[in-house]
Amino acid sequence: MAELADLEDPQVRAANEKRGDDHGVNLGKLRALAKRLKTQQELALRLWETEDTAARLLALLICRPKAFERDELDAMLREARAPKVHDWLVNYVVKKNPHAQELRVAWLADPDPVVASAGWALTTERVAKKPEGLDLAELLDVIEAEMRDAPERLQWAMNHCLAQIGIEHPEHRTRAVAIGERLEVLKDYPTSPGCTSPFAPTWISEMVRRQQAR
Known part of the structure; x- marks a missing residue:
């Protein structure tokens, strides 16, 4: 969370907030951080629980999509009100999960x-x-x-x-x-x-x- 705070850029936040995304982290830098962390399901769950948009985006990049149960994904989607979090959750996680068609x-x-x-x-x-x-x-x-x-x-x-x-x-x-x-x-x-x-x-x-x- 401290690293994410250091990546915060007011100009990026201003641009993102026009689209309804309340975070100020450049997505290229966020992906670089995810690449360094690699897949860590437990950390992803903890990041999601913070309710911070940048942390949730990072969580979606380092999680194991097939590890989530149907009800977990349903609850996560209902919490994901920021457009980018919603989009990444559907495209990066739900589409790769065995419950995708049931949820669809x-x-x-x-x-x-x-x-x-x-x-x-x-x-x-x-x-x-x-x-x-x-x-x-x-x-x-x-x-x-x-x-x-x-x-x-x-x-x-x-x-x-x-x-x-x-x-x-x-x-x-x-x-x-x-x-x-x-x-x-x-x-x-x-x-x-x-x-x-x-x-x-x-x-x-x-x-x-x-x-x-x-």
């Missing part, structure tokens, strides 16, 4: 939109890598009905799933693009030069173009 189903139906967004993130992973058993048409039905009015983080997660369905599954591409065009979610989102817009029809078109150019 439970979280999708959760009334808490932040928890539900994790369920959609795990679903997007399935859409891209292991779509067998998913009802993609039903997912599109839910996205079409709920995405426009969803809270921001849930909306982002649903939009990512919409785009992934359109990118990876040609048989659903026309409908995915049509849903995006009708709902217009993130249509006017500011995008830096050279980056792909998160507006689903644009995103789908660009990624399909890249696939076909290979």
Whole structure:
């Protein structure tokens, strides 16, 4: 914790707080510290218990993802309100855990939109890598009905799933693009030069173009 305190940078904190992340540690330096510490599950658990955002990010880098029980991960997700902690927990830990699919189903139906967004993130992973058993048409039905009015983080997660369905599954591409065009979610989102817009029809078109150019 003393090392993390020494890494605190007011400018980094100011930038992070604009995104809802209450810490001031450069992520490159945080990863370097994690690389030095290597995997230490017990230390990771103790760091998580501090409730400090930088400490929790470090914990997620040095933990053993497969060591957590289902209920532990569920509780951790509900505590992970900082966006970066939430994102790393889902992507670095839950996706590698044997309970990932059970949690995906439970979280999708959760009334808490932040928890539900994790369920959609795990679903997007399935859409891209292991779509067998998913009802993609039903997912599109839910996205079409709920995405426009969803809270921001849930909306982002649903939009990512919409785009992934359109990118990876040609048989659903026309409908995915049509849903995006009708709902217009993130249509006017500011995008830096050279980056792909998160507006689903644009995103789908660009990624399909890249696939076909290979």
